[in-house]
Amino acid sequence: MPRDYDLTGGYARRALDAGLVTEDWYKTPIDRKQMKALMKRADQPAIRDTLILFGLMAVFAGAAIALMPSWWSVPFWLAYGVLYGSAMDSRWHECGHGTAFKTRWMNQLVYQVACFCMMRDPWCWKYSHARHHSDTIIVGRDPEIAIMRPVVTLKLAANLMGLVDVPDGLRRMVVHASGRMLPDEETYVEAVFYPKTYRTARIWLAIYALTGLAALLFQSWIPLLLIGLPRMYGCWHMVMTGWLQHGGLDDNALDHRLNSRTVYMNPVSRFIYWNMNYHVEHHMFPLVPYYRLPELHAVCAHDFPAPSRSIPQAYAEMLPVLWRQRRDPDFHLRRPLPDGAHPYQKGPRASAA
Amino acid sequence: MAEWIDACAADDVEEEDVIRFDHGDRTFVIVRDHQDNYYCTDGLCTHEDVHLENGLVVEATIECPKHSSIFDCATGEVETPPACENLRTYPTKVENGRVLVAL
Numbered sequence: 402m403p404r405d406y407d408l409t410g411g412y413a414r415r416a417l418d419a420g421l422v423t424e425d426w427y428k429t430p431i432d433r434k435q436m437k438a439l440m441k442r443a444d445q446p447a448i449r450d451t452l453i454l455f456g457l458m459a460v461f462a463g464a465a466i467a468l469m470p471s472w473w474s475v476p477f478w479l480a481y482g483v484l485y486g487s488a489m490d491s492r493w494h495e496c497g498h499g500t501a502f503k504t505r506w507m508n509q510l511v512y513q514v515a516c517f518c519m520m521r522d523p524w525c526w527k528y529s530h531a532r533h534h535s536d537t538i539i540v541g542r543d544p545e546i547a548i549m550r551p552v553v554t555l556k557l558a559a560n561l562m563g564l565v566d567v568p569d570g571l572r573r574m575v576v577h578a579s580g581r582m583l584p585d586e587e588t589y590v591e592a593v594f595y596p597k598t599y600r601t602a603r604i605w606l607a608i609y610a611l612t613g614l615a616a617l618l619f620q621s622w623i624p625l626l627l628i629g630l631p632r633m634y635g636c637w638h639m640v641m642t643g644w645l646q647h648g649g650l651d652d653n654a655l656d657h658r659l660n661s662r663t664v665y666m667n668p669v670s671r672f673i674y675w676n677m678n679y680h681v682e683h684h685m686f687p688l689v690p691y692y693r694l695p696e697l698h699a700v701c702a703h704d705f706p707a708p709s710r711s712i713p714q715a716y717a718e719m720l721p722v723l724w725r726q727r728r729d730p731d732f733h734l735r736r737p738l739p740d741g742a743h744p745y746q747k748g749p750r751a752s753a754a
Numbered sequence: 755m756a757e758w759i760d761a762c763a764a765d766d767v768e769e770e771d772v773i774r775f776d777h778g779d780r781t782f783v784i785v786r787d788h789q790d791n792y793y794c795t796d797g798l799c800t801h802e803d804v805h806l807e808n809g810l811v812v813e814a815t816i817e818c819p820k821h822s823s824i825f826d827c828a829t830g831e832v833e834t835p836p837a838c839e840n841l842r843t844y845p846t847k848v849e850n851g852r853v854l855v856a857l
Contacts, residue, residue: 424802424803424804424805424820433771434768436808437771437810440810442812498822499817499822499824499834500822505834527835527836528836531801531802531820531821531836534820534821535802535820535821591835591836591838593838594835686819687819687820687821687822688809688810688817688819688822
């Protein structure tokens with residue numbers, strides 16, 4: 402049956418009544434000493450990756466500007482756009498968890514920059530993501546469900562260019578700048594942070610206004626191609642990898658092996674995505690930093706469904722399910738567990754099958 | 755007047771680590787920092803009641819394993835949201851290799 406994803410709607414109550422709002426999620430048992438080693442933070446990997454990221458952005462943007470108005474500038478804009486509109490999503494994510502860097506101010510700095518690029522208010526999205534981890538793909542509770550059922554293919558396709566997310570982000574920014582929160586945000590953001598959200602929105606709107614003004618004054622697209630528009634023309638990689646996180650899998654389940662997907666990816670996508678392709682592992686153990694997820698993956702493999710071997714293979718598995726979910730919202734994929742794995746835990750532990 | 759309760763052996767907790775301690779119907783964590791100081795705090799994170807026994811201890815702070823709220827183990831103060839409410843802490847001492855907590 403169709404689902405109601407409204408956080409203030411009837412499904413929120415229903416999830417609570419069904420015992421799905423709980424910390425009682427399945428976890429693969431891991432020796433504490435080993436887990437401590439996996440959770441250990443370091444600055445070096447994220448400093449290296451951040452220098453590479455911003456260095457490449459500067460090089461691509463510089464080359465694109467130098468080649469304007471030639472069509473030869475297009476590939477450089479596209480490369481810059483992917484780093485702005487997609488890599489910043491994973492930086493938002495990892496730094497929001499506080500796991501990318503060992504040093505807290507570094508996480509904070511990159512988080513603020515990434516939030517701006519992705520048009521995500523730092524406080525709203527901190528709490529939205531906390532809820533996503535508390536109630537992953539629980540209908541009526543999780544504010545970050547990318548693929549809703551029944552699946553509307555046009556809406557999904559439009560978001561490959563940010564045509565859903567960007568208007569929503571701008572709308573929220575305008576509402577926040579006027580000193581108000583949206584009803585869904587009021588269900589998960591602590592009120593003490595509202596004033597910070599309002600201030601951030603006003604600063605961001607001023608930056609976008611100045612960018613638009615510069616474009617008009619200089620009669621040039623360059624300011625907009627550098628700030629704002631890359632969130633649209635460069636977000637396709639984020640959307641493409643993001644759909645794989647939970648698409649076609651179960652909902653209202655208390656076991657991340659049922660609702661999340663791990664996919665082996667090429668090194669470029671893993672750099673852009675900061676290893677979030679190890680998504681079951683990340684959800685089960687969110688304190689493990691991105692650079693230790695491959696190690697965690699090896700530790701958990703005996704208890705997890707087999708990962709998808711590549712992005713194309715994951716899509717070959719997921720797309721037919723999404724196509725069917727247009728008409729049959731209850732249909733989903735359940736992947737077999739390896740021999741000896743702990744059985745799936747669909748509901749609260751007392752009633753686990 | 756608070757009563758000193760024998761919570762565990764000092765060696766039960768590794769350096770920069772945490773263990774769970776249940777007493778009556780209440781749950782706590784015992785934390786040992788990098789300088790062999792011991793702390794006892796409430797066991798559940800003030801954000802969403804996630805147990806801190808699987809959290810990450812760095813020096814004298816503990817990080818919630820679910821949403822990464824960070825608390826100062828000595829004062830219970832929130833250092834990093836999403837938690838907004840401080841953690842309750844309890845006087846702790848080590849005597850004859852045992853960790854004692856005033857509850």
